[in-house]
Amino acid sequence: MRKIKEFIIEKLILFCGLASIFFVVLIFLFLLKEGLSVLKTVGIGSFLFGKNWYPISDPAQLGILPLILGSLLVTLGAALISIPIGIACAVYIAEVAPLKMKEALKAGIELLAAIPSVVLGFIGMVTLVPWVKHLFHLPTGLTAFSGSVMLAFMAMPTIVSIAEDALYSVPKSYREGALALGATHWQTIYRVLLPAASSGIVAAVMLGIGRVIGETMAVMMITGNAAVLPKSILEPVRTLTATIAAEMGEAVVGSEHYFALFAIGIVLFVISFLINLTADLFLHRNQ
Amino acid sequence: MINSRITQKIAFFGLFLATLLIVLPVGMILVIIVQKGWPAITWQFLTDMPRQGMRAGGIFPAIVGTIYLVGGAIMFALPIGLLAAIYLCEYARHSVITRIIKLAIVNLSGVPSVVYGLFGLALFVVFFRFGVSILSGSLTLGIMILPIIVTASREALESVPYSFREVSLSLGASKWQTIRHIVLPNAIPGILTGTILGLGRAAGETAPILFTVAAFYLPQLPTSLFDQAMALPYHLYVISTQVPNVDEKIRYGTALVLLTLVLVMNLIAIVIRAQFRKKKKW
Amino acid sequence: MVTFDIQKLSVWLGSTQALKNISMQVQAHEILTIIGPSNSGKTTFLRMLNRLNELGPRFRREGALLFDGTDIAALDAQIVRKKIGMVFALPLPLPLSIFDNVAYGARMHGVRNQKQLRAIVERSLQEAYLWDEVKDRLDTSAFKLSGGQQQRLCIARTLAVEPEVILFDEPCSGLDPISTAKVEDAMVKLKQRYTIVLVTNNVKQAARVGDRTAFFLSGELIELDKTDKMFTAPQYRRTEDYIRGKFG
Numbered sequence: 069m070r071k072i073k074e075f076i077i078e079k080l081i082l083f084c085g086l087a088s089i090f091f092v093v094l095i096f097l098f099l100l101k102e103g104l105s106v107l108k109t110v111g112i113g114s115f116l117f118g119k120n121w122y123p124i125s126d127p128a129q130l131g132i133l134p135l136i137l138g139s140l141l142v143t144l145g146a147a148l149i150s151i152p153i154g155i156a157c158a159v160y161i162a163e164v165a166p167l168k169m170k171e172a173l174k175a176g177i178e179l180l181a182a183i184p185s186v187v188l189g190f191i192g193m194v195t196l197v198p199w200v201k202h203l204f205h206l207p208t209g210l211t212a213f214s215g216s217v218m219l220a221f222m223a224m225p226t227i228v229s230i231a232e233d234a235l236y237s238v239p240k241s242y243r244e245g246a247l248a249l250g251a252t253h254w255q256t257i258y259r260v261l262l263p264a265a266s267s268g269i270v271a272a273v274m275l276g277i278g279r280v281i282g283e284t285m286a287v288m289m290i291t292g293n294a295a296v297l298p299k300s301i302l303e304p305v306r307t308l309t310a311t312i313a314a315e316m317g318e319a320v321v322g323s324e325h326y327f328a329l330f331a332i333g334i335v336l337f338v339i340s341f342l343i344n345l346t347a348d349l350f351l352h353r354n355q
Numbered sequence: 356m357i358n359s360r361i362t363q364k365i366a367f368f369g370l371f372l373a374t375l376l377i378v379l380p381v382g383m384i385l386v387i388i389v390q391k392g393w394p395a396i397t398w399q400f401l402t403d404m405p406r407q408g409m410r411a412g413g414i415f416p417a418i419v420g421t422i423y424l425v426g427g428a429i430m431f432a433l434p435i436g437l438l439a440a441i442y443l444c445e446y447a448r449h450s451v452i453t454r455i456i457k458l459a460i461v462n463l464s465g466v467p468s469v470v471y472g473l474f475g476l477a478l479f480v481v482f483f484r485f486g487v488s489i490l491s492g493s494l495t496l497g498i499m500i501l502p503i504i505v506t507a508s509r510e511a512l513e514s515v516p517y518s519f520r521e522v523s524l525s526l527g528a529s530k531w532q533t534i535r536h537i538v539l540p541n542a543i544p545g546i547l548t549g550t551i552l553g554l555g556r557a558a559g560e561t562a563p564i565l566f567t568v569a570a571f572y573l574p575q576l577p578t579s580l581f582d583q584a585m586a587l588p589y590h591l592y593v594i595s596t597q598v599p600n601v602d603e604k605i606r607y608g609t610a611l612v613l614l615t616l617v618l619v620m621n622l623i624a625i626v627i628r629a630q631f632r633k634k635k636k637w
Numbered sequence: 638m639v640t641f642d643i644q645k646l647s648v649w650l651g652s653t654q655a656l657k658n659i660s661m662q663v664q665a666h667e668i669l670t671i672i673g674p675s676n677s678g679k680t681t682f683l684r685m686l687n688r689l690n691e692l693g694p695r696f697r698r699e700g701a702l703l704f705d706g707t708d709i710a711a712l713d714a715q716i717v718r719k720k721i722g723m724v725f726a727l728p729l730p731l732p733l734s735i736f737d738n739v740a741y742g743a744r745m746h747g748v749r750n751q752k753q754l755r756a757i758v759e760r761s762l763q764e765a766y767l768w769d770e771v772k773d774r775l776d777t778s779a780f781k782l783s784g785g786q787q788q789r790l791c792i793a794r795t796l797a798v799e800p801e802v803i804l805f806d807e808p809c810s811g812l813d814p815i816s817t818a819k820v821e822d823a824m825v826k827l828k829q830r831y832t833i834v835l836v837t838n839n840v841k842q843a844a845r846v847g848d849r850t851a852f853f854l855s856g857e858l859i860e861l862d863k864t865d866k867m868f869t870a871p872q873y874r875r876t877e878d879y880i881r882g883k884f885g
Contacts, residue, residue, distance in 0.1 A: 070529075074529055074530075074531045077531055078446070078530075078531065080438060081438045081441050081442045081445075081446060082442055082446065083438075084434075084435045084436075084438035084439045084441075084442060085438070085439050085441075085442025085443060085446070085447065085456060086452075086456065087435050087439055087501075088439060088456055088459040088460045088463055088501065088502070088505065089455060089456055089459040091459075091463060091498050091501065092459045092462055092463055092466075094474075094478070095466065095470070095471075095474045098473075098474055098477040098478050098482070099470070099473065099474065099477070101477065102473075102477050152373070153373045153376055153377060154377075156369065156370045156373030156374070157370070157373050157374045157376075157377050159370055160367075160370035160371060160373065160374045161374070164367050164370055164371070165374075173374065173378065175625070176377075176378045176381055176382075177377070177378075178621065178625070179381060179385075179618065179621070180377070180381045182555055182559075182617055182618060182621040183381075183384070183559075183614065183617070183618075184558075184559025184560065184561070184588055184613060184614070184617055185559070185560075185561070186559070186561045186588040186589075186591050186592050186613075187388070187559070187588075187591065187610050187613060187614050188384070189592070189595075190591055190592075190595050190606065190610050191384050191387065191388070191610075193595060193596075194603075194606075195387065221377075221380065224377050228377070252359045252360065252362075252363045253363060254359070254362060254363035254366045254367065255359065255363075258366075275465070278465050281467070282465070282466070282467025282468065282469070282470070283467070283468075284467065284468055284469040284561070284562040285561045285562055285588075285592060289592070289595070289596055309467055309469045309562070312469050312470075312472070312473060313469050313472070313562055313565055316472070316473070316476070316565065316566050317565065317566065321481060329473070330473055330477070333469075333470050333473040333474075336467050336469070336470050337466060337467075337470050340462070340465045340466055340467055340470075341462055341465075341466075343465065344461050344462050344464075344465035345458070345461075345462070347461075348458060348461050448694055449694065518725070518727075518729050519729070519731060519732070521689060521692070521725070521729075522725065522729050522731060522791075523731070523741070523745075524689070524692070524718060525687060525689060525718055525722065525723040525725075525795075526718065526719070526722070526741060526742035526745065526794065526795070526798055527715050527716070527718040527719030527720075527742060527745065527746060527798055528715070528741075528742070528745040529715055529745075532745050536741075536744075536745070537731060541732055
């Protein structure tokens with residue numbers, strides 16, 4: 069009797085172990101199921117590189133180039149801000165800060181990671197957006213730039229915590245060796261620790277960027293959502309994620325618009341899949 | 356030598372500034388929300404239905420909806436996540452399958468939240484005909500927080516010394532008895548920490564519930580699993596972007612309630628973890 | 638009576654061969670001590686007897702290992718481990734109370750009756766000469782005991798499942814001389830009722846408690862003989878060198 073019970077439990081455990089694979093495949097399959105038809109009728113080329121996104125005009129024009137460029141622009145801006153600051157902060161926490169401050173800073177970073185994106189979006193709307201409008205004398209503060217700044221904040225916790233882990237896991241002997249040769253602490257960090265931790269830091273940056281590309285609510289609330297080819301970072305743009313979130317509510321289930329939004333989902337899924345795969349490779353190279 | 360000292364001072368100051376650039380805004384965000392949101396927090400605000408197209412009244416149904424959603428998500432994700440962690444930790448040999456499972460978990464945690472929303476819509480709402488409902492939303496959120504729970508539970512299980520397992524087995528206990536009576540009880544604090552972090556994440560997410568459960572304006576409480584429901588994060592989104600002329604106090608108040616809910620959960624998780632580390636017996 | 642009959646046993650853990658072509662017997666109700674330098678395979682040998690090695694990855698064995706006439710691989714692992722108890726090198730109490738530590742095995746084998754459990758715990762603690770020291774605080778954590786007490790608790794825990802054989806894996810390596818003496822006393826008295834295999838780094842301990850002694854070196858059994866004879870007139874030079882402390 070006990071044997072039978074344990075046999076069942078162990079099968080259940082195996083089944084749940086495989087559940088994550090099952091869910092990843094299921095997500096991809098359902099995106100394909102709903103989105104693939106659009107890719108076929110419109111054609112992958114004109115879907116990805118079409119310049120016009122007019123999903124509800126007749127006939128609908130389903131080109132997501134403006135959305136891709138919007139996502140790219142916002143992501144690039146966020147990366148430029150968050151990578152240097154994030155790595156610098158990670159170095160400060162890992163190497164410079166005294167022990168008590170280190171704990172406080174880590175808690176602060178965890179706090180930032182915990183703030184829901186809709187709250188950050190709200191705060192961005194009421195503080196950052198008016199500020200950007202006044203600073204650059206713009207008709208609206210809802211711009212790609214505002215989105216970049218906000219997203220930089222959302223990428224920061226990921227970058228800081230993973231980069232700090234990478235720095236922390238550099239063997240002690242490296243540091244002691246460099247210091248014993250008479251290098252200053254900063255020289256040791258700059259010449260020895262950073263290169264030694266480089267693959268972990270690359271992974272940190274990639275995962276941070278992955279978070280930015282996938283971020284939805286804050287972006288939707290502060291980038292202005294204009295589905296046009298962006299000309300400047302101080303103009304409203306619309307990202308891939310925001311398009312799905314903003315339009316799915318109105319799209320009729322089974323319409324071309326509905327399927328087109330799933331096709332955007334496929335694009336996002338593939339991008340995040342590739343980013344996470346590469347980041348994981350870098351993380352494992354480190355170990 | 357003096358030169359390199361000065362370089363070091365400048366460099367460290369730069370690092371410090373960068374850190375301030377992250378930490379100060381976090382502090383500012385918290386201060387602003389607490390300062391402007393606190394006056395809105397009254398008993399009535401927390402327990403009343405929204406009125407006049409959400410321009411007055413309270414946020415009670417949104418709070419209740421979020422609690423239902425989070426509860427449903429955890430009831431789905433905790434058993435699966437925990438058993439998956441047990442599989443990875445106790446049963447799986449280092450094989451190709453294990454590697455694929457780990458990759459799947461990494462990818463699951465990287466899938467954009469709005470894509471979870473799409474998935475939930477296609478699978479639960481449309482394919483399974485659950486409709487836009489608490490059930491669909493909970494399941495969607497549950498799959499989303501699965502990687503958090505698996506990862507945290509795995510760490511917790513791995514932190515139980517191997518020797519305990521050997522002792523138990525050497526006394527003739529079976530593998531499952533060993534897991535059930537020795538490994539799990541000692542991993543509970545870590546599992547709890549992961550669970551609460553998952554709860555916090557589920558409570559704060561908006562994109563996955565947009566098309567699976569969230570009701571724009573529904574001044575009544577859900578009565579079944581197949582009802583739509585309001586939820587705090589979506590409510591905040593709605594009153595700050597979709598409804599004009601909402602009193603700022605209500606927006607900040609809603610933001611404060613949501614933030615408090617999420618941060619309190621994280622705080623509990625952090626405290627449990629710290630207590631556990633202190634009390635660790637081995 | 639032969640408890641273990643081992644014929645041409647070879648064991649690989651990963652790519653390294655830990656035991657090479659071992660043939661020997663363990664008699665019922667004797668204390669067989671196994672000595673040898675570290676990495677000589679003696680602990681691997683011990684862990685073969687209750688099938689602990691197979692828990693690790695990439696384990697492989699050749700040859701026969703009979704327990705009461707049946708190959709242990711053909712028996713249920715749980716029953717093998719119940720009949721063949723083990724005391725580990727370091728005191729390894731489970732993170733439970735003293736009572737629950739001793740009662741653990743019995744509970745796992747289905748004993749639910751509280752009275753019965755109390756009787757088992759008391760008997761086992763007495764057999765391990767720990768009862769008088771802990772009878773008033775059975776509900777306190779096992780981690781509160783001293784190292785020597787913890788090790789005797791582990792012995793009691795092993796006795797509680799009523800094994801036929803007890804394997805000791807360097808049980809005194811972490812203990813002071815007085816605690817060591819107490820554990821050795823317990824072992825000698827247990828011999829009346831159990832077959833004991835003792836792996837030890839301490840040659841003098843082998844001389845004090847062993848009926849027969851085996852000398853392992855690099856995964857091979859070099860010599861197996863009555864303890865007295867082994868320590869007075871060893872057959873091989875290498876045995877003599879090890880016993881005299883020329884290497885180790």
